[in-house]
Amino acid sequence: MRVDDDLDFARRLTIIADQVTVALDRLIPPAQGPEADLMRAMRHAALANGKRMRPFYVIETGALFDAPEQSLLRTAAALECIHTYSLVHDDLPCMDDDDFRRGQPTVHKAFGEAAAVLAGDGLLTLAFKILANRDTHQDAEVRLRLIERLADAAGAQGMVGGQMIDMLEEQSPRDLNTITRMQRLKTGALISYSVEAAGIIGGANEAERNALHGFAHDLGLAYQIADDILDYEGNEDEVGKPLRTDADAGKANFVTLLGIDQAKDRVRLLAAQSREHLAMFHNRANILLQSVDFVLDRTR
Secondary structure (H helix, E strand, O other): OOOOOOOOHHHHHHHHHHHHHHHHHHHOOOOOOOOHHHHHHHHHHHOOOOOOHHHHHHHHHHHOOOOOHHHHHHHHHHHHHHHHHHHHHHOOOOOOOOOEEOOEEOHHHHHOHHHHHHHHHHHHHHHHHHHHOOOOOOOHHHHHHHHHHHHHHHOOOOHHHHHHHHHOOOOOOOOHHHHHHHHHHHHHHHHHHHHHHHHHHHOOOHHHHHHHHHHHHHHHHHHHHHHHHHHHHOOHHHHOOOOOHHHHHOOOOHHHHHOHHHHHHHHHHHHHHHHHHOHHHHHHHHHHHHHHHHHHOOOO
């Protein structure tokens, strides 16, 4: 899956995003009959023009260990199904009530609320079907570990738990510790899974797994703080979704609690720490290191 080493991060991200989109197009084929509308809603969400950052980390981290290309791509596609389902549900009126995502109408706007719920459910269950299939890895133990760890990352002790904390704002106003925990679960858990899964497939040793965990831990939080900064000072046309939604809803986030300057300082600190975790991989991690710069300089 690794492409020529002289390509920079931006080009690598585009290539991997295209590969994942092609894979998802295959894994979520158009359907005839009563389920056709559901499949259209799933494809509307999954094939939209996203950055595919989480699949990028699966594939690029796996390249450190010369992991099997098909295993990495299928795992990346499964992870993108989980991420996309979470966006479909987050956009619903009962949660964030957003009208646009990835530059197009959200699924509930395009297909209705019931179809959006079911499309999210379909993407969630498809992810585990992909991982369970022998095509993902010949070793059943590897497949079981990928499934178990994704269930942890996506479930009540991971992404879903983080979303619940986010929804409890009215009952329990957020402080910095609460927001940090919320984002480590809501955003960081899937980013951590992306590098952990690559290590599982690639047979990483304990020291390598610890380094990857530290990298993802710090990068995931940096990514979310950068997202709050982007929400505060970004351009909606570039981002492809509504901005300043937390401020409009009266929700606290890293920017409102720390201030814009301290939030940017926190991102720079976390980015520096995440780079240090990759030192043991030397030049093999160059593209991963460049991805840290992307987080620092996000405009969309």
